[in-house]
Amino acid sequence: MRIRNSLKSAKTRDKNNRLVRRRGRLYVINKKNPRMKARQG
Numbered sequence: 001m002r003i004r005n006s007l008k009s010a011k012t013r014d015k016n017n018r019l020v021r022r023r024g025r026l027y028v029i030n031k032k033n034p035r036m037k038a039r040q041g
Helices: none
Strands: 018-022 025-029 038-040
Antiparallel strands (some): 018 025, 025 038
8 A cells, every 4th residue: 555645646546446434544546446546644
């Protein structure tokens, strides 16, 4: 999982990426390609 300042670049890398908010943190998750995971905050 990558930790980034901005998730916009991570989100646009794959069309299956979803932006999710959990426990005050922003996550990019991808069911089809789990390597795309990223976190902010």
